[in-house]
Amino acid sequence: MRELPLSHTSHLSRASDRSSSGLFITGTDTGVGKTRVASAMAAWYRARGVDVGVMKPIATGGIMRGARLVAEDAEALALAAGSDDPPERINPVCYRDPIAPYSAAIRAGRPVDWRGIDRAFEALTRRHPFVIVEGVGGLAVPLARRMTVIDLIRRLRLPVVVVARLRLGTISHTLLTVERACREGLDVLGVILNETEAPVEGAGRLAARSAVDVLTRWLTVPVCGPLRYRSSSATPWASAAWLERGVSPSRLRAWASSRCRKTGIATAAASKEIVRNS
Ligand SMILES: Nc1ncnc2c1ncn2[C@@H]1O[C@H](COP(=O)(O)OP(=O)(O)O)[C@@H](O)[C@H]1O
Numbered sequence: 001m002r003e004l005p006l007s008h009t010s011h012l013s014r015a016s017d018r019s020s021s022g023l024f025i026t027g028t029d030t031g032v033g034k035t036r037v038a039s040a041m042a043a044w045y046r047a048r049g050v051d052v053g054v055m056k057p058i059a060t061g062g063i064m065r066g067a068r069l070v071a072e073d074a075e076a077l078a079l080a081a082g083s084d085d086p087p088e089r090i091n092p093v094c095y096r097d098p099i100a101p102y103s104a105a106i107r108a109g110r111p112v113d114w115r116g117i118d119r120a121f122e123a124l125t126r127r128h129p130f131v132i133v134e135g136v137g138g139l140a141v142p143l144a145r146r147m148t149v150i151d152l153i154r155r156l157r158l159p160v161v162v163v164a165r166l167r168l169g170t171i172s173h174t175l176l177t178v179e180r181a182c183r184e185g186l187d188v189l190g191v192i193l194n195e196t197e198a199p200v201e202g203a204g205r206l207a208a209r210s211a212v213d214v215l216t217r218w219l220t221v222p223v224c225g226p227l228r229y230r231s232s233s234a235t236p237w238a239s240a241a242w243l244e245r246g247v248s249p250s251r252l253r254a255w256a257s258s259r260c261r262k263t264g265i266a267t268a269a270a271s272k273e274i275v276r277n278s
């Protein structure tokens with residue numbers, strides 16, 4: 001297996017070390033920018049010579065292209081990564097209804113094919129030294145009876161990056177997501193705040209700035225961004241540059257080479273600090 005041409009990444013070449021062969025991009029919600037961020041990451045690593053694989057294991061709202069049901073998220077990821085993997089490997093499970101995956105699975109009479117996801121992921125990790133996987137919705141989204149996105153992440157054994165929308169309300173969503181992830185034993189590498197809407201002046205801008213400030217104080221994981229609001233007509237290369245303006249190259253390199261570690265919500269001491277500073 002080839003090694004990443006990034007520093008301190010030799011362990012990624014160990015096929016047995018599945019926990020550090022990629023990133024799982026989750027979010028505080030749907031529509032927060034997971035596809036944007038995952039695509040930009042794929043483009044960023046690719047621009048540095050990394051052979052990056054991409055995956056969207058489960059998608060809903062698939063569209064017909066000829067006789068095939070395809071996920072637009074998977075197509076965006078593949079374009080950014082320059083991937084020539086078969087579409088069914090990049091997106092092994094796709095439902096047509098644009099609704100929550102568990103409901104879509106029930107309506108389609110087709111439960112999530114976990115073995116199919118395992119096989120596709122194995123094939124991607126055999127072919128690529130680094131694989132970026134986009135989740136579906138947020139962490140607690142049900143995928144089957146008693147199975148959520150958390151179980152999917154455990155199954156793939158990947159560290160997690162949380163994408164959060166930068167606007168009023170994001171503090172609680174982000175803290176809940178990181179807290180739950182940590183409680184479930186997931187390895188949270190960081191949070192990326194993303195401006196999904198054009199920034200407004202006045203109170204809106206203040207709310208966004210204070211969200212960054214509060215989350216930075218409250219969380220012990222890195223809080224990155226904000227990624228600026230920008231229309232979506234970007235090439236993969238432009239999106240890599242967009243990502244780099246919000247997440248430093250050193251951070252992106254570190255994420256590619258991170259080992260599993262336990263992280264989480266800051267302790268009560270930090271909570272007091274935030275009260276003191278407010
Ligand atoms: N920084 C941004 N600037 C402008 N539009 C954005 C930004 N981030 C996301 N969007 C838009 O918001 C929508 C949701 O983003 P997407 O990446 O598809 O979210 P998710 O994958 O979490 O559902 C898309 O139309 C996307 O183009």
Ligand SMILES: [Mg+2]
Binds near residue numbers: 036134
């Ligand atoms: Mg998406």
